[in-house]
Amino acid sequence: MVITPGPRPADRAVQLRALVTALERRPALALIEGAAGLGKTHLLEELLGRPDFARVRVLRGGCRPMREPFPLGPVLEALRGLARAELGELTAVTGALRPLLPELAGVLPAEPEPVTGAALRHREFRALRDLLTACGPALLVLEDVHWADEGTREFLRYLLEPPVPHLAVVLTYRPEALPPGGALGSPVGADVRVRLRPLDLPSVRKLASDVLGVPMVGGEFAGRLLHWTAGIPQVVEETMRVLANHPAWPRDLDELEVPPLLRESMHARLAALTPPALRLATAAAVLGAPKDAAVIGALAGLRGGRLCSALSSALDASVLHAFDGDLYGFRHAPDRRTVYETLSVPERRLLHAKAFALLCGRQPQPLADLAGHARAAGRLADWQRFAEAAVEAADAAGETAAALDVLQSILNGPVDPADVERLAVKLSRLALREHRTEVVETLERILAGDGLGRTARGTVRLQVGLLLCRGPGRLVRARAQVEQGVAELEDHPELAVRGYNVLAVPIEGMTSLRWHRQWMDKVAAVLDRVEDPELRLALAGDRVAVSAHIGDGSAWEEYLGMPDSARTMGERAQLARFWCNLADAQSWVGRLDRAERLLDDCLRMAESAGALFAASIAQGTRLRLDWAAGNWSGLAEAAAAASERYDDLGPVIVEAELVLGALAAVRGDFAEAERHLHATGLAAPEHAVIPVVLCATGLLTRVRLATEDLVGACAVADHGMTVARRKGVWMWAADLVPAAARAYTMAGRTGDAERVVCEFAESIENLDAPYASAALASARATLLGAKGEYRTAAADFGTAAAIFRDLSMPYPATQATEESAGCTLAAGERGAIEDLRTAARSYEAMGAVRDAGRCHHTLRELGAWTPSHRGRRGYGDELSPREREVASMLAAGRTNREIADGLFLSPRTVEQHVTRVLRKLGVRSRTEVAERTGSLGV
CATH class of the missing domain: 1.10.10 (Arc Repressor Mutant, subunit A)
Structure with a gap:
């Protein structure tokens, strides 16, 4: 069996399980292969530290990189520790080992009559094999066998064909350094072969954080570290140790001492x-x-x-x-x-000059390499000429990252002051296609100098403001840069319009929609004077996306009339960005089908144009679409991965946290839900993405109600309503308003509930906002139910459920169905029992076991629970569906009480389920359930 898993920490567990399984069935042979620094020794230490081998004798030796290795050196090293060991019966031939293992003189029998040549080698091999047989259950571990002498490899073949009973052999080696014929000189079947691979980005990030002892290093830094270290664990660790003692972290790791x-x-x-x-x-x-x-x-x-x-x-x-x-x-x-x-420095310059001359003759010319060699050789004119050519070539090919790297190197070097302005403007425009914080630092350094004219300064400052908008907690600073840039460009409205456009977008911050509309009008007044096709496309796209965000139904018709292709890379990047923004708007409106189509188009165009920022932002929208559409399988893992990967990209982070909070709430993991929902920016909405904040307040209000914290629920609802009223885009409050109405009516604040519903209804009237319309029907039904008008409330909940179903939003549709059934039952009509059963089945299909449990609980109280007519299936040693739910919650660290609350079961029933789960999984404690369920895919 060959194990070549991925490089994540979870994959290490796969490797260990495979090794343990193979080595427990002695005799066995396990091979661990990997290049230097990939962690063979570390994996071996983890393996030998397992309790599975606590009663197994471990014999460990290693090969050394010597010109003339000692014959059988690693095997003899492994056996030296047997002097005080209890051994089985030793054969007479083992006495031949006395000259080789004088440490065992008190254990070995007398040395037999001497022999020479091949007979001596055969006797020594027999003696070593018999000694290993006498060790009983044992593990022979030989490291770095790529350095083994021929005699050791011959002995291993002798030892393994046939294998020694009760002996497991583990060999580690570097595959690239093996002699012809492999580790053993000839093919030998291994029970398990583990091939180690370099770490990927999340694993490099985790290892770096562990070495430093910090919660998590930045994703951007981790990317540079991965490039510097090639993902080799040893190199990552050593680099981080040097960094830990460095006075200030350098942006370029080339500045570090090796x-x-x-x-x-x-x-x-x-x-x-x-x-x-x-x-x-x-x-x-x-x-x-x-x-x-x-x-x-x-x-x-x-x-x-x-x-x-x-x-x-x-x-x-x-x-x-x-x-x-x-x-x-x-x-x-x-x-x-x-x-x-x-x-030496003169040798380097000479070789770089020679490399420059050598590569100049190659076609096509490697422009970036030529620029680097020219600079290192002191040929500054050639350096800038080839560097700018490299930027143009990379830009034309859609290789934005490469273009930014070269432009950064020019502006951070001895560039001609006459060229700074032109290059800084180009860098600021290219930077919008990607998200790189070091570009902001370069541009801010240039802005702090006096190398830019007023027009160029305003242009660069606008782009810096745009870049700052992308990071978490920088909105106020970003808008200050944009407004200053607009002032510097007051004589050039066709350039300042970029700034007007930034300030016209209402998605972030607490400034009112009225304030944003003033800037929208400024954009409209200048748009016809803009000649640059890329800028015209950017402005038109943003206007359509913003219109869609605030419920203007004509926005979709305008989109259908816009081009779906472009000639230049810049225009393609703008199309990708536009489609990403419009997809986000359509998702909040409730048009999931449109949003899905736009995202697919966005990702294809972004890939072809090198528009990495648009592609990254699309990942956040994709997560929320999957949540809304009920595509929850693997969604928590995808959201967590996105939160780690885009840790300095605010819009993606908050979308990921919103989805993680929503999923935790469905699981009934309310503490986890609170943590994630607060991370969306609830406490500082002036810096936050407002649609996300309003959705999060709605979810958090429901979480507080579920935990019977009515005061806390009302406090969250009050906070959300303050944000909604100040912002003025009420359709974004579709998740908040029904939750607030419920909290207020339960707290006896009926007047507040009616005011909220009335404001919401007036504000979304005549808007293209189907999701908000469904939410309004649900909120009105909540008010009616609180007044005892159950039949009317049931009808309104039914209307909401129908709209949600039409929008392909199964979870809110099922919630509304459950609410409708509850109101019908409260009116004394038992005809809704089947609707309640339907809701339970729908919840179960989505994986919302807590909600399904609530429905089943209600059905039992009504005496309407009907078990399967086929009788209960016998699961034997397999986990039943209910036991799998319990196992999953145990693996998440939930207590019996939390499981009982989550599944609407009695504590006694949960105890019985837990007992059966432990027995069927073959584990002795709750803490072992996580590992076991992971291997079973539970």
């Missing part, structure tokens, strides 16, 4: 190289990114047989590594830096 352990390791490998191989390695370090052998050889002055020999030497010593496409280079940046720093 960690001592990594530097010393590379120096040891360099010392083993031949002079030509060393020249080849230094040439590769100067070239930087992996290159083909001919280019590296040309720079090193090597070709033909000498080049082949030098390349083989560098590869064998693990100085250079082979990459796909017949390219060669360094595994990670610290290795390359270590080799590069062995060159």
